[in-house]
């Protein structure tokens with residue numbers, strides 16, 4: 001029987017293993033469906049995040065979904081999750097943020113820090129006068145092209161410390177067994193005393209089914225639904241030079257809904273995020289390859305109450321409807337066309353002052369696919385943002401859909417992230433985080449819980 005098994009080698013799983021190795025815990029195994037870092041180059045990387053190849057190189061493998069992402073580390077406990085709420089201590093939350101940052105630095109993340117300068121204060125003031133909250137964040141930028149080597153050093157370090165990796169191995173079923181857990185994989189069975197499940201968004205649905213069978217409780221959390229906005233980079237230069245991934249929060253005029261900007265990719269690319277039955281949009285940026293445009297997600301937070309709390313299904317239906325009207329592709333619309341109440345066409349898009357970075361999309365009409373409330377929120381949020389960043393709300397601005405962030409259920413745990421005896425969880429797939437740093441921090445919290453139990457019971 002293994003002593004500790006971790007499912008998932010994303011930021012959560014890797015940082016958990018780091019902590020276990022630091023505490024000299026022996027017999028730690030990480031199982032991941034994907035490949036080692038250097039084998040994860042996806043030929044579709046520039047145009048697609050594709051979860052269809054077997055195993056998917058973008059979302060699975062050592063480094064997780066965070067590896068071939070923009071690799072922006074948001075070094076704040078309330079961005080990408082609520083670390084203060086999870087730990088119950090702001091001090092502990094900041095300690096974890098600093099620890100995660102130190103780990104990435106140890107493996108070669110660039111030392112340059114963004115988001116700490118005097119101009120930030122001016123931006124904050126300008127946003128406040130427009131009724132928009134600017135969130136000041138210390139950020140580090142690894143870049144999708146650098147992150148492979150950073151994660152490869154992380155991977156080699158863990159192997160040197162004795163952590164075993166079982167790659168291209170998919171856990172299909174988890175069951176309780178005497179003294180631990182039995183994992184059925186495509187390569188055979190594994191027994192383990194302690195189990196840490198960190199499956200990311202890729203494995204979220206699968207683990208929700210396993211949790212149901214194991215009698216583990218979950219609650220539905222709000223979902224973020226919206227669009228990806230693309231503008232000429234010069235429109236946002238004055239802001240992105242001050243803050244690389246500026247976060248703006250707005251409460252909309254009509255519905256008082258929470259809208260936020262997320263994942264700003266300065267001179268980046270809009271990409272497809274392809275799943276078996278859905279195609280979403282996303283974006284990324286690289287250190288070495290740059291486009292003429294900047295893109296960001298504009299997301300509206302939706303919470304459902306009785307009789308239907310299942311926000312995941314709600315988001316799926318909106319995404320499906322968008323894909324149906326896009327003829328199996330995402331939809332793009334010029335803001336000018338949306339405001340005139342007409343669909344976009346390639347001819348109309350070509351007349352715009354911006355060339356889309358994603359062209360495998362269908363010009364269409366967002367008014368036919370997004371609920372009226374969400375569309376109203378989006379228009380009002382753009383209006384407010386335009387007062388901070390003039391030019392965002394122009395005729396030519398491109399809006400892509402569907403952009404949906406599915407982290408809509410949370411597995412219930414204690415403070416150490418233990419959800420059943422000796423079964424711990426961490427990261428995006430269990431609803432604890434929505435970004436690299438908080439995912440990694442929850443991995444460390446779970447590892448600390450495992451270490452405590454091992455030491456207390458002299459195992």
Ligand SMILES: Cc1cc2nc3c(=O)[nH]c(=O)nc-3n(C[C@H](O)[C@H](O)[C@H](O)COP(=O)(O)OP(=O)(O)OC[C@H]3O[C@@H](n4cnc5c(N)ncnc54)[C@H](O)[C@@H]3O)c2cc1C
Pocket residue numbers: 007008009010011012013031032033034049059060061062063064065066067068069070071072073074080169170171172198199200201202203204206263282283284426427428429433434435436437439440
């Ligand atoms: C395109 C893109 C860009 C992004 N950019 C950023 C960014 O710049 N900054 C940021 O903070 N966040 C970003 N994110 C989000 C970030 O990647 C995630 O928040 C983070 O990776 C979550 O970490 P995790 O460890 O919880 O899960 P993941 O990183 O998703 O890792 C989960 C791992 O579990 C494995 N797994 C799942 N189920 C099984 C199973 N049954 N058997 C075996 N293995 C399994 C998967 O193969 C995967 O490797 C981006 C995401 C995407 C998709």
